Amino acid sequence: MAVRDHLRTLRMAAWLGWQIESNWARPLLFLLYSFIRPIAATLILVIMYLIIKQDVASDPALFSYVYLGATFYMFVSGVVFGITYVIHEDREHYQTLRNIYIAPMSLYVYVIGRAAGKTALAALAVVISLVFGIAALGLPFDPLMVDWPLFAAAMLLGLACLTALGLALAGVSLLTAKHSTSINEGVGGFVYLFCGAVFPITVLPVWGQAIGLMIPVTYWLELVRRSLYPGEGIEVLGGLQGFGDGTILAFLAISTMAFTALSLAMFRYADRIARRKGKLDMITTY
Amino acid sequence: MRSLSRVFSGRRDTLALDNVDLTVEEGELFGLLGPNGAGKTTLIKILCTLLLPSSGTARVLGHDVDVDARHIRRRINMVSGGEISGYGLLTIRENLWMFTQFYGVPGKVARERIDTLLEAFGLEDKADAKLRTVSTGQRQRMNIIRGFATDPELIFLDEPTLGLDVATSIAIRKYVRNWLGERDGRTMVLTTHHMKEADELCDRIAIIDRGRIVAVDTPAGLKRQVGSGSSFLMETTTFDPAPLSSLPGVRGLTARPLDGHLQIRMVLDDESAIADVISGVVSSGARVIGLSKSEPTLEDAFMQLVGRGLE
Numbered sequence: 001m002a003v004r005d006h007l008r009t010l011r012m013a014a015w016l017g018w019q020i021e022s023n024w025a026r027p028l029l030f031l032l033y034s035f036i037r038p039i040a041a042t043l044i045l046v047i048m049y050l051i052i053k054q055d056v057a058s059d060p061a062l063f064s065y066v067y068l069g070a071t072f073y074m075f076v077s078g079v080v081f082g083i084t085y086v087i088h089e090d091r092e093h094y095q096t097l098r099n100i101y102i103a104p105m106s107l108y109v110y111v112i113g114r115a116a117g118k119t120a121l122a123a124l125a126v127v128i129s130l131v132f133g134i135a136a137l138g139l140p141f142d143p144l145m146v147d148w149p150l151f152a153a154a155m156l157l158g159l160a161c162l163t164a165l166g167l168a169l170a171g172v173s174l175l176t177a178k179h180s181t182s183i184n185e186g187v188g189g190f191v192y193l194f195c196g197a198v199f200p201i202t203v204l205p206v207w208g209q210a211i212g213l214m215i216p217v218t219y220w221l222e223l224v225r226r227s228l229y230p231g232e233g234i235e236v237l238g239g240l241q242g243f244g245d246g247t248i249l250a251f252l253a254i255s256t257m258a259f260t261a262l263s264l265a266m267f268r269y270a271d272r273i274a275r276r277k278g279k280l281d282m283i284t285t286y
Numbered sequence: 287m288r289s290l291s292r293v294f295s296g297r298r299d300t301l302a303l304d305n306v307d308l309t310v311e312e313g314e315l316f317g318l319l320g321p322n323g324a325g326k327t328t329l330i331k332i333l334c335t336l337l338l339p340s341s342g343t344a345r346v347l348g349h350d351v352d353v354d355a356r357h358i359r360r361r362i363n364m365v366s367g368g369e370i371s372g373y374g375l376l377t378i379r380e381n382l383w384m385f386t387q388f389y390g391v392p393g394k395v396a397r398e399r400i401d402t403l404l405e406a407f408g409l410e411d412k413a414d415a416k417l418r419t420v421s422t423g424q425r426q427r428m429n430i431i432r433g434f435a436t437d438p439e440l441i442f443l444d445e446p447t448l449g450l451d452v453a454t455s456i457a458i459r460k461y462v463r464n465w466l467g468e469r470d471g472r473t474m475v476l477t478t479h480h481m482k483e484a485d486e487l488c489d490r491i492a493i494i495d496r497g498r499i500v501a502v503d504t505p506a507g508l509k510r511q512v513g514s515g516s517s518f519l520m521e522t523t524t525f526d527p528a529p530l531s532s533l534p535g536v537r538g539l540t541a542r543p544l545d546g547h548l549q550i551r552m553v554l555d556d557e558s559a560i561a562d563v564i565s566g567v568v569s570s571g572a573r574v575i576g577l578s579k580s581e582p583t584l585e586d587a588f589m590q591l592v593g594r595g596l597e
Binding site: 005008009012015016019020023094095096098099100101102103104105110272275276277278280281 | 334335363371388
């Protein structure tokens, strides 16, 4: 299939995804929700942090570690679960999956495009959370000290890795019905626990650290923190202080490529099984 | 299709298709006629690459459905009857436009085609209405348009008039016939359990029952298979007509309630058997209201071949 065809599919699917995501019956209420949700999500951790450490100023690197990890983890739910939910939504709610499936286009490209709207909303939530952190909580941030090239490279690879994870779970969703939400939550919890989203992976047992080092999200969050934190000290917290930025970027690139290959294989296999078992147009929950 | 079988696994395996051998010629309007659960939809799903066969092979437009699905999809489309799928937050026109783009139809062509189809199916007034605001019948019509909007070489229509009102069903049948007549090299596979629809539309019909192809012929050819038998239409007061089926000389029999009475259609080996049938009706406590001899219909052919009626 030509690149032109993939781009057209991506554009149309992204347009559809945005139409769905922006279908706000009460735009003002939605806007309010968009502001409150990310702030509320990060405030839970901020309050826990303040109970233990009393204030932000005493250990700004640790505060940044926790806050940035929790904030950027919002992309995981936005991208990964966004992609997975496309299968569930199109099959059970809109009942269009069979028509999409037999159309001459790549289902991978379609689901990625459909999730673009959710990714955009996740990005908005991250920005809101960062602005709130800087303005209201004293999160250390200096745009002149941000390593923008490193941040851009980390985000590019990080989003690619999350997309790969989403595709793998979307494949699983082809074979399941009501369980796909629980599987998403389970995987989300698993990654949250082992990737050092809010605490360094060094606090995990050795086997837990080994798992953490196999998850690309661990390297992505580490690079995001290192690129955004204005100063020294944050790199010693994550347990990856022995590695330079370039090495971690290489780890992220390699693990993302491996993850992508694995997830595409998983999706293809699940697609085949779903076609064999007749799961592509099953309707169970609506 | 060669020796095509499909088994659905479960607590008890269900054989949905059993060694189906069938060839549909280019340019045909080919009908699959059978009762609910006969295997029609399963066959369509396999042919449009939504489901894999358990065994046997199926080739569509020269390509194997298992390994060459990509090549098939560009050239086919499918519409299921009663289909109300679609994105409710988009307008009818937007839904249709999006699907034409998924098939790579050039923008100008897609717009013109959608306008023509909306008019043909009486949806031009609703074109810019959100899909969630229109009736179920209008959603179904939109889905039929979706099938034709990509101008496929081969279209599968699975019970296209299911649940639609009489006027809409007639309009769809007319469109379907014209669509095929106006285009060279287009083929249509239609499943239905409406005898009249199959008789009126199809060039050839395969009668399918319990996953097996029982007969394949033109509608006239199938009717001829009633052969030397005689067809009768009888109207009686209400009673249980089941015992009549086992009377000597009765090849097939269907009964349906009609205006508080019972309408019985039957195929007999010869006319003399009608006397026993009438005796059977009377001995059941019912009364014969009307009796007429009729030309063999597709329903008679179906009864003869399958041993029971469709409904």
